[in-house]
Amino acid sequence: MTSLRITALGAALALAALTGTGPAHAEAPTAATAPTATAVPAFSDGQGLTLVPGATEVHSPTDFTLTVTTGQLSGKHRIRILLPAGYDADPGRRWPVTYFLHGGGGGVDDVAAAPALHADSMITVVPDGGLKGWYADWRMQNTAEGAANWETFHLTQVVPFIDANLRTLPDRAHRAVVGLSMGGYGSLHYAQARPDLFGQVAALSGGIDFGMWTIRATVLATELNLTGAWCAASSSSSSSGSGDCTGYGPYVDSDAIFGSPYPVFNADRVWKAVDPATPVNLAKLSGTGITLYTGNNDVIDANTEAASKTVKARLDQLGIPSRFVDYGNGSALAPSCNGGHNYGCWAPAFADYVPRLAAAFAAAG
Structure with a gap:
C-alpha cells in the first residue's frame, strides 16, 4: 500500500483545494447603515438552542441574524435568515x-455575495459553520475550539428550530442543502447522512472526494491554520483579486476533525466513512435532486473539478440522475466569472440554480 504523506508544506499548498475564502465575506451592515425594521418573526x-438576548441583527424586515448558544458548540453562533418578500403578507x-x-x-x-439566495420563492437559512468546522462532529472535543459538534448542531438543532419558529414546509421534498467549497462537502455529506431531511442538494466547487490527497491536505491545513503560504502564493481566492485570507482560527491537532488522514492499518476509517464520493454514500442520494457546479481555471477549482467529475461518474454508474455544470474558465457562465474559486463565479451559479430549485419545490406540491 502506498502511504499517504501529508506534510505541513503539502497541506499549505493543498489549501488550494477548497477553503472558500474571498470577497465572499460580505460584511453585515453596521449600526449606522443597517436598515431600520420593527418586525421580524418572534x-x-x-x-x-438558546437565543442570546439583544443580539439579533436586523438588516431588513426579511433579512436578520440571530445569535444562539448550544451545548454542542463552544461560544456564541449566528444564524442568518432570509425571508421571501411575501412572508408577512400571506400569513397562511x-x-x-x-x-x-x-x-x-x-x-x-x-450569503450577501450571492443575491439569488434571497429569493421570493423560499426561506434561506445560513447557519454558522465555523472557520474550519467542516460540518462534522469533531473526533477531538478538547482542542482550542472546545466543543465542536457542527453536524449535530445543524441537523438535530437548527433544522427543527427553524421549523418550530417559521412557517416552513417541514418535509424533505421542500428542503434543500447547498454549499460551496468546504460547504460543498457539508451539503453533500448532510444530504447523505440525512436523506430524510433533504430532497435537493447542490455543491459548488466542493471538497467532495476525500479519496484525493489534496482535499485531505486541505482539511489538515485548516486545522493547522496554514494560510500564509496560500495567501502569499495566490490572489485567486478573491473575485476582486485581493487575495484576502481571514485565517482559520486557532491551531488544533491534525487529527482533530476526522482523525488520522493516513491510509495505514485503516487509521483513516473516519475519512472513508464520511467521504461523499464513495459509492456506498452516493447510493444514499437515490431519490434526491443533485446538482454540481465547478470551474477549472485556478489551482483550487482544478481540484474541485476532479472531485466533481469523480462524483458525477459514480452517480452515473449507480443510475442516479444528477446535473453537472463544469463552467471551465467561466466565459460561458457570466462576465464576472474567471473560472476560479470565488463569488464572481458562485453568484451567477446560484443565479442559475435557484430558479431550478424553486421549480423543483413547486413541482413537489
Whole structure:
C-alpha cells in the first residue's frame, strides 16, 4: 500500500483545494447603515438552542441574524435568515427552506455575495459553520475550539428550530442543502447522512472526494491554520483579486476533525466513512435532486473539478440522475466569472440554480 504523506508544506499548498475564502465575506451592515425594521418573526428557545438576548441583527424586515448558544458548540453562533418578500403578507402560507453552508474561513454574512439566495420563492437559512468546522462532529472535543459538534448542531438543532419558529414546509421534498467549497462537502455529506431531511442538494466547487490527497491536505491545513503560504502564493481566492485570507482560527491537532488522514492499518476509517464520493454514500442520494457546479481555471477549482467529475461518474454508474455544470474558465457562465474559486463565479451559479430549485419545490406540491 502506498502511504499517504501529508506534510505541513503539502497541506499549505493543498489549501488550494477548497477553503472558500474571498470577497465572499460580505460584511453585515453596521449600526449606522443597517436598515431600520420593527418586525421580524418572534423566535423561542428550543431544540437545544438558546437565543442570546439583544443580539439579533436586523438588516431588513426579511433579512436578520440571530445569535444562539448550544451545548454542542463552544461560544456564541449566528444564524442568518432570509425571508421571501411575501412572508408577512400571506400569513397562511408555508414555505420551502434552503440551507446554505458557507466555505472555510467564511461566515453567515457571505450569503450577501450571492443575491439569488434571497429569493421570493423560499426561506434561506445560513447557519454558522465555523472557520474550519467542516460540518462534522469533531473526533477531538478538547482542542482550542472546545466543543465542536457542527453536524449535530445543524441537523438535530437548527433544522427543527427553524421549523418550530417559521412557517416552513417541514418535509424533505421542500428542503434543500447547498454549499460551496468546504460547504460543498457539508451539503453533500448532510444530504447523505440525512436523506430524510433533504430532497435537493447542490455543491459548488466542493471538497467532495476525500479519496484525493489534496482535499485531505486541505482539511489538515485548516486545522493547522496554514494560510500564509496560500495567501502569499495566490490572489485567486478573491473575485476582486485581493487575495484576502481571514485565517482559520486557532491551531488544533491534525487529527482533530476526522482523525488520522493516513491510509495505514485503516487509521483513516473516519475519512472513508464520511467521504461523499464513495459509492456506498452516493447510493444514499437515490431519490434526491443533485446538482454540481465547478470551474477549472485556478489551482483550487482544478481540484474541485476532479472531485466533481469523480462524483458525477459514480452517480452515473449507480443510475442516479444528477446535473453537472463544469463552467471551465467561466466565459460561458457570466462576465464576472474567471473560472476560479470565488463569488464572481458562485453568484451567477446560484443565479442559475435557484430558479431550478424553486421549480423543483413547486413541482413537489
